Amino acid sequence: MTINSSWGSTNDGGAAAGPQITAIVIGLLATIPALIAGIRALRDRVLEVAASGATVVAGVGFVVVVLLVVVPAFGVLPLAARDADAYQEQQRLDELDDIDAGFGPGSAEEVGQKMQECVDDALRLLEVAPSTARTTTWSTSGTTAAGNTCRAFHERIRLGEQVDRSSTAERLRTAWKARGDHASFFERNGVLELSVHPADATISWIRADNQLIVESDCIP
Template sequence: MTAGEPESTAGESATADDLRLRRNRLIFGIVVAPIGVLIALFLSFVVQISYAWRSTSDGGAAAGPQIVAIVIGLLATVPALIAGIRALRDRVLEVAASGATVVAGLGFVAVVLLVVVPAFDVLPRAAREADAYQEQQRLDELDDVDSGFGPGSAEEAGQEMQEYVDDALQLLEVAPSAVRTSTWSTSGTTAAGNTCRAFHERIRLGDEVDRSSAEKALRASWDTEGERTGFDEQNGRLDLSVYSADATISWLRTDNVLLVESDCIPSGAP
């Protein structure tokens, strides 16, 4: 009998721990399930109100809150419902189990009817409206290029920047024929989905141009260009952004070169 007593005590302790764990889960479910359901319903109603008042401009923004509502609602109710059903099946903690089952069950039904079912309409509609919004953004971007407020192509951007290249060379007292110049373009895609091209030009000044003198002269000139431009300096690099050309001319101290780079100018549909 003496040898058997520790085993009995260990078994009773395990049973007590199991009951305590089950009770905590049930109480947790009773408390959390209603809160989770309320949050899920609130998010779902916000989406519906946004659609009613058309405050969701791009459509796709509605998908995120709706998915979050589904996840929160199911995570708050399904585990509590399972825990309650298991406790009732094992006939333990029947009062707490009944409460958890009823609360989680009602919450689960509410989530399915008021959050999950509407999602079958909200999510496809959000996807369609997001596509339509993206297409409108793409067309608006092309309209901005055609409006003439900026360069119509990468080549035009490069041509507009030649004035600033010539001014920089004149300021540094360097003849255009004395420098080595290479030009190229790169292709890409804008955030709106249009294909685009960017202009690049590299002018090698050579060792005969003193770096310290060039830095002082270009800084003094570019920093006073005016409202059409923006000047920036960092890590041995001077940048003059020309807003009308959607491009930047830079001087790189390490390489002693002038570098012209335009934005990626939209050129059409992908």
């Protein structure tokens, strides 16, 4: 496979660079050791006829690799790098366009507002007054996979030992399983988790700590 065919068949951010580098490595590993071994054999006059033939074949193979793989790479690898940068920039802009178009929340603060209903429903279900629950809210900064700066919403609600863990598990499991198409329920290792898709966030109950945790994706 040459770099030209690889480049012509890809348009996903410089993916041609990978196959080309692989072709260079394989080609050089297949020819250079054989060429060196043949030259050493000729120098030491060991099986001269066989060594001469092997050296010629290895030399021809090395030239082919250089002409068809290595030389084109000097032009195409920089092009692949530029294409990867352009692709990444387009992904970044598309992500911002999705936010502007209303696909998902536009900020960590908006996530908190969207998830407040879930928190209130859980506390009401568990017969816990919001004023008695110890709540901590914060945000963290980061960068999305597309390269945009972002912030994630976090909230911790400590239920306290007065809230029975067995009945909490049963109530939340029943309620969260019935949430419908815009949410997904998971249960594993003492953790109940409800993913709320419109908010790009989850609310979890951790049995060991008897607390509710709200966490969002990093929102640009």
